[in-house]
Amino acid sequence: MRRSALVVDDSRVVRKAARRMLEGFGFSVREAEDGEQALIACRAEALPNVVLLDWNMPVMDGITFLRAARAEFGADRPPIVLCTTESEFSRIVEALQAGAQEYIMKPFDATILGGKLAQIGLLDAAEVPA
Amino acid sequence: MSGSSPDTFAAIAGLVKARAGIVLTPDKGYMLDTRLAAILRRGNFASLAALAQALRDPRGEPLVRDVVEALTTNESSFFRDGKPFEHVKRILPALHAARPAGARLRIWSAACSTGQEAYSLALLLADQLPALAGRQVDILGTDLSREVVERAREGVFSQFEVQRGLPVQMLVKHFIQEGGKWRIKPALRAMCRFEERNLLGEHRGLGGFDLIFCRNVLIYFDTPTKAKVLAALAAQLAPDGALYLGGAETVLGLTDRLVPLPGERGVYGPAPALARSA
Numbered sequence: 151m152r153r154s155a156l157v158v159d160d161s162r163v164v165r166k167a168a169r170r171m172l173e174g175f176g177f178s179v180r181e182a183e184d185g186e187q188a189l190i191a192c193r194a195e196a197l198p199n200v201v202l203l204d205w206n207m208p209v210m211d212g213i214t215f216l217r218a219a220r221a222e223f224g225a226d227r228p229p230i231v232l233c234t235t236e237s238e239f240s241r242i243v244e245a246l247q248a249g250a251q252e253y254i255m256k257p258f259d260a261t262i263l264g265g266k267l268a269q270i271g272l273l274d275a276a277e278v279p280a
Numbered sequence: 281m282s283g284s285s286p287d288t289f290a291a292i293a294g295l296v297k298a299r300a301g302i303v304l305t306p307d308k309g310y311m312l313d314t315r316l317a318a319i320l321r322r323g324n325f326a327s328l329a330a331l332a333q334a335l336r337d338p339r340g341e342p343l344v345r346d347v348v349e350a351l352t353t354n355e356s357s358f359f360r361d362g363k364p365f366e367h368v369k370r371i372l373p374a375l376h377a378a379r380p381a382g383a384r385l386r387i388w389s390a391a392c393s394t395g396q397e398a399y400s401l402a403l404l405l406a407d408q409l410p411a412l413a414g415r416q417v418d419i420l421g422t423d424l425s426r427e428v429v430e431r432a433r434e435g436v437f438s439q440f441e442v443q444r445g446l447p448v449q450m451l452v453k454h455f456i457q458e459g460g461k462w463r464i465k466p467a468l469r470a471m472c473r474f475e476e477r478n479l480l481g482e483h484r485g486l487g488g489f490d491l492i493f494c495r496n497v498l499i500y501f502d503t504p505t506k507a508k509v510l511a512a513l514a515a516q517l518a519p520d521g522a523l524y525l526g527g528a529e530t531v532l533g534l535t536d537r538l539v540p541l542p543g544e545r546g547v548y549g550p551a552p553a554l555a556r557s558a
Contacts, residue, residue: 239452
């Protein structure tokens with residue numbers, strides 16, 4: 151069965167770029183513009199295999215979604231990868247403590263994203279572009 | 281399309297082959313334009329031909345070094361290709377058990393580039409050290425390029441670099457953020473030593489190693505150079521040690537001193553003495 155991803159970002163440009171990379175790795179992709187939409191998407195259908203999550207968004211930000219998702223769906227499902235311009239050490243620690251599996255500091259490319267997906271067991275290292 | 285004439289290309293390619301063993305084929309002529317542009321600007325050379333002329337000057341050693349360094353490839357990432365590091369995890373307990381108390385385990389990252397491979401080994405060992413019961417491990421990283429060796433010694437990586445292959449949990453545990461950069465912590469830095477070294481040279485003075493990484497280097501060499509380098513690496517490898525090559529590299533047909541380890545891809549061990557003498 152095809153692996154699925156939910157891309158949560160208020161930037162259409164970022165969602166489009168992430169979608170292209172994820173589809174290149176064989177994922178089906180859904181999109182949400184903020185944390186609230188993402189929660190609705192998670193409740194509406196089967197949980198995605200991974201959530202790629204921005205931090206700063208209107209309505210509901212990424213860390214709030216992360217905590218809500220961990221409380222509602224479980225400690226490690228769905229796997230959540232923060233993907234944000236927030237690059238301070240304290241922010242990364244905060245996200246990990248809230249239950250994120252991985253963390254991407256923007257900007258990123260398919261090698262970085264693929265590597266992170268490999269680290270959480272969703273891709274084989276050989277599938278990641280060098 | 282290259283801006284170099286066949287004579288200029290041959291002169292510069294010949295120099296790189298002699299110094300670094302790297303074979304530049306004519307279809308790589310564009311590399312001269314792209315990678316030597318900064319040297320042309322810095323030295324006020326009007327053309328690649330003018331640079332080639334200057335390289336013939338016996339006093340031009342620093343310039344020769346700059347040109348060779350610019351034409352070598354320094355691609356690197358943490359835990360590159362994954363699988364070799366899984367093998368290291370499996371082989372370390374056996375090597376630890378086989379060595380006398382107090383003996384150090386020695387690992388060589390040959391052609392270490394900016395140090396990610398050596399530091400990946402240090403990171404892996406930091407997690408494995410309890411199982412090694414306090415055994416000292418030395419990691420030596422070597423590279424032809426002075427510039428990348430200096431960067432490796434510094435142990436500071438960009439945000440982009442630390443995201444290539446490095447799990448975020450390791451990043452927060454073993455690195456210190458300095459502005460937009462990330463510095464590896466002193467304890468891991470202390471496990472690694474870096475020095476300039478040409479793989480085509482003599483390595484006996486380095487002593488023996490339990491593990492040798494030499495990945496994605498042989499692909500740039502011609503067959504005789506590959507054979508020479510592999511024989512030299514085999515001479516430094518412990519009888520129960522392992523040599524790791526890149527996915528597109530092999531020892532087959534190049535040396536009888538190394539054999540593939542059964543069930544492993546890109547991992548080689550010394551051939552049994554009988555096979556060597558046959």
